[in-house]
Amino acid sequence: MVESDGVxxxxxxxxxxxxxxxxxxxxxQLRIPLPPLAPAxxxxxxxxxxxxxxxxxxxxAFGVGMEAVEASTAVTSDAPIAWxxxxxxxxxxxxxxxxxxxxxxxxxxxxxxxREQGVxxxxxxxxxxxVLGAVGAASQFMLAVGGLSRLDLVLTTRPAVLAAIELAxxxxxxxxxxxxxxxxxxxxxxxxxxxxxLLGGHAGGATQWWAMLANAVHVAVAxxxxxxxxxxxxxxxxxxxxxxxxxxxxxxSRYATLALLxxxxxxxxxxxxxxxxxxxxxxxxxxxxxxILLVKLGAASxxxxxxxxxxxxAIRVAPPRLGLLRRLAGAEGLVxxxxxxxxxxxxxxxxxxSVVLAQADLLxxxxxxxxxxxxxxxxxxxxxxxxxxxxxxxxxxLTPDGDPASxxxxxxxxxxxxxxxxxxxPRSCGRGCFSLxxxxxxxxxxxxxxxxxxxxxxxxxxxxxxxxxSPDETALLDRAIQxxxxxxxxxxxxxxxxxxxxxxxxxxxxxxxxxxxxxxxYGGGGATxxxxxxxxxxxxxxxxxxPGSALWFRLELDPQDRLSKETIVDAGHLIxxxxxxxxxxx
Numbered sequence: 001m002v003e004s005d006g007v008x009x010x011x012x013x014x015x016x017x018x019x020x021x022x023x024x025x026x027x028x029q030l031r032i033p034l035p036p037l038a039p040a041x042x043x044x045x046x047x048x049x050x051x052x053x054x055x056x057x058x059x060x061a062f063g064v065g066m067e068a069v070e071a072s073t074a075v076t077s078d079a080p081i082a083w084x085x086x087x088x089x090x091x092x093x094x095x096x097x098x099x100x101x102x103x104x105x106x107x108x109x110x111x112x113x114x115r116e117q118g119v120x121x122x123x124x125x126x127x128x129x130x131v132l133g134a135v136g137a138a139s140q141f142m143l144a145v146g147g148l149s150r151l152d153l154v155l156t157t158r159p160a161v162l163a164a165i166e167l168a169x170x171x172x173x174x175x176x177x178x179x180x181x182x183x184x185x186x187x188x189x190x191x192x193x194x195x196x197x198l199l200g201g202h203a204g205g206a207t208q209w210w211a212m213l214a215n216a217v218h219v220a221v222a223x224x225x226x227x228x229x230x231x232x233x234x235x236x237x238x239x240x241x242x243x244x245x246x247x248x249x250x251x252x253s254r255y256a257t258l259a260l261l262x263x264x265x266x267x268x269x270x271x272x273x274x275x276x277x278x279x280x281x282x283x284x285x286x287x288x289x290x291x292i293l294l295v296k297l298g299a300a301s302x303x304x305x306x307x308x309x310x311x312x313x314a315i316r317v318a319p320p321r322l323g324l325l326r327r328l329a330g331a332e333g334l335v336x337x338x339x340x341x342x343x344x345x346x347x348x349x350x351x352x353x354s355v356v357l358a359q360a361d362l363l364x365x366x367x368x369x370x371x372x373x374x375x376x377x378x379x380x381x382x383x384x385x386x387x388x389x390x391x392x393x394x395x396x397x398l399t400p401d402g403d404p405a406s407x408x409x410x411x412x413x414x415x416x417x418x419x420x421x422x423x424x425x426p427r428s429c430g431r432g433c434f435s436l437x438x439x440x441x442x443x444x445x446x447x448x449x450x451x452x453x454x455x456x457x458x459x460x461x462x463x464x465x466x467x468x469x470s471p472d473e474t475a476l477l478d479r480a481i482q483x484x485x486x487x488x489x490x491x492x493x494x495x496x497x498x499x500x501x502x503x504x505x506x507x508x509x510x511x512x513x514x515x516x517x518x519x520x521x522y523g524g525g526g527a528t529x530x531x532x533x534x535x536x537x538x539x540x541x542x543x544x545x546x547p548g549s550a551l552w553f554r555l556e557l558d559p560q561d562r563l564s565k566e567t568i569v570d571a572g573h574l575i576x577x578x579x580x581x582x583x584x585x586x
Contacts, residue, residue: 006047007032008437011040014366037064043366043427045437061427088139089344092166092197093223095133097340098125099173100190101227107184109228109258113250124231126186130174133193137166140200162200169193194219200347211276218269221262222343226336228255233333236326249320252329256311263304270297289346296342299335306332365394365429366437371469372529374545376552377449378574380457381499382408384449385545385552385569387529388465391439393424395449397432398550399456400498400572404432408458411450412436417443417467440467457499470532473542476561477530480542481523483561487513490581497574511579521546522553539564 007030009017020033043061102124114121141163170193173186198216232255235248274284274293284290306328314325368389375386382405385396395412397405412424418441426436445465451458490511497503517523522544530544533554542555549570556565568575 006045006439008045009034010043010045010366017042039064047439083345085140085143086341086345086347088136088143089197089347090341091136092133092140093136093219093340093344094226094337095129095131095136095170096190096194096197097223097226098129098230099133099170099227100129100187100194101224102126102129102231103184103187103190103227104224105228105231105255109231109254110251113247113254116250117247119247122231122235124227125234126177126183127174129227130170130177134167134170137163137170137193141167159200162196165196166193169196191220194223197347208276211273214269214272218266218273219343221266221269222336222339225259225262225266226333226340228258229329229333229336233326233329236322236329248322249315252310252320252325253315256307256315259304259307260311263300263307266300292342292346296339296346299339299342303332303335303339306335365433365435366392368392368394371472371531373465373467373469373531374529374543374552375463375465376554376569377461377463378497378499378569378572379449379451379461380453380459381502381572382451382453382456382458383550383569383571383573384451384461385550386447386449386463386465388438388440388467388469391437393426393436393438394429395426395434397434397451397453398571399432399453402550402571404430405453405456406431407454408432408434409452410434412447414445414447416445417441422447440465442467466533473530473532474527476532476540476557477522477527477542477544477555480555480557480561480563481517481520484513484563485517487511487516487562487581490579492516493578493580495576497576498572511581521549521551527553 007019007022009019011017017037018035020035023031041061042064103126106121106124110121141160143159169189173189173193176182176189177186195216198212198219232252235251277293278284278290284294310325310328310332314321314328368387369392370390373388375388377384377386381400383398385398387394387396395410397408397410399405410426412426414422414424416422422445424436424438424447426434429435443466445467447463447465449461449463451461490513492509492511494507494509495504526546527544528547530542533541533543540557542557543553545552552569554565554567555563558564562581563577563579565579566575566577568577
């Protein structure tokens with residue numbers, strides 16, 4: 001037999017719905033009449049106590065007239081461009097174009113003409129491309145791991161692994177390219193690097209296999225076009241020394257023909273790729289991603305016009321006008337470099353996604369009013385952020401990429417401060433979001449979370465939630481920051497974990513307090529929900545959160561307000577630090 005301990009129905013805005021008197025069948029059913037409801041989404045919070053004293057609570061959502069509601073719930077995401085990643089990607093693309101595109105130009109454009117003229121094939125700027133590509137790949141690698149001090153995380157992040165593959169392909173290409181017999185085979189190595197680049201961009205996140213294939217064709221054709229043009233420009237600028245003018249004219253004619261033949265598959269492959277990027281045509285104008293794509297299309301069209309003009313006005317005349325050809329080809333090259341830059345920007349920006357939100361997404365979590373206690377844990381490879389406020393419990397689950405875990409499932413149980421067992425059933429409030437109306441009792445509520453996800457390893461985590469929250473301790477945090485600035489000598493022992501079996505060794509780092517505070521995200525302020533979990537007279541424990549960064553901190557302070565331990569949880573990492581201090585040298 002169960003006894004109702006509380007049932008509440010609220011609108012998405014939090015307004016309570018008046019309920020009729022409950023009716024129980026004396027066993028396991030409870031009926032509560034509802035007044036007429038307008039079309040909208042509503043949440044139901046419930047709590048019951050079994051005859052053995054076992055408490056259960058949960059929350060779920062339902063909709064009235066959902067066809068009308070869902071029709072107006074399409075939203076479009078339009079994330080900003082990561083400009084450092086875009087710059088690194090642009091250098092890498094230009095490097096691949098000069099290398100792979102230039103080598104293909106030697107084979108497809110120049111080899112037959114040079115054999116006919118009885119001269120050697122002019123060399124493409126392979127090594128210049130390798131150097132530029134290596135700089136771009138190294139920049140991507142450093143952005144992925146977060147600096148030289150985080151090299152132990154190379155194998156734990158997909159972008160870092162792909163950047164390492166790019167660097168390996170470029171390095172191996174440089175090693176074998178000096179051997180004439182192997183020079184042509186380096187194209188295959190560079191193609192492997194290009195595939196790694198594509199997997200690191202939005203081609204790797206395409207929802208359809210045909211979109212991935214179309215994007216690969218689109219990028220490959222563009223790189224060949226740019227590389228072949230760069231190879232031709234080198235020949236045009238060296239016209240007074242070598243090769244002969246007749247060779248240049250024939251090579252330019254072959255290049256112009258290829259450029260015209262490559263334009264249709266380039267445009268078709270780009271259009272097919274766009275079908276997977278956009279949900280509706282209006283996003284081409286309404287989203288930043290779409291507007292960049294339109295600019296890229298316009299630039300490619302200008303390059304095509306220049307290629308046609310070069311063929312008609314400079315090549316298909318007698319004698320060929322190499323001076324005009326040099327100017328037109330130079331302008332075409334600048335435009336195509338811009339196209340590659342725009343391609344790198346698109347690879348570093350999330351395409352818009354117009355989706356119809358599910359009921360839980362539409363409802364969202366209720367606001368966290370009043371003081372908030374925030375706790376966190378790395379569960380498997382998933383970061384779990386717990387927030388407790390007056391009458392509310394909220395869980396957020398993030399993947400190592402920093403995105404909400406779209407397929408996360410949670411089971412939550414525990415014991416209240418009196419030791420009574422709890423079974424909690426939070427409702428979904430969006431991707432990676434779970435919410436529950438929960439009446440916190442004075443004392444410490446101990447919760448155990450079991451987390452699973454189809455894409456990432458999960459696990460279990462334990463939380464001890466104190467209630468009521470302590471007063472705001474920002475002043476104590478400020479004192480600790482100032483005290484750390486004053487420490488001149490010390491040692492920090494750091495250990496980083498990215499999940500089960502992925503814990504690095506201990507790193508001993510000399511500590512200079514001012515430099516340490518300068519590098520800490522909270523060193524300049526901005527921490528919220530600064531709470532003291534306990535104080536035993538010797539050690540004090542502070543927890544706080546940095547909004548917008550998905551960083552949670554737990555600091556243990558010694559009696560001198562210095563850090564003795566620090567725990568940081570972010571998306572995909574658990575960082576544990578301990579500190580020791582030396583007396584300043586006399």
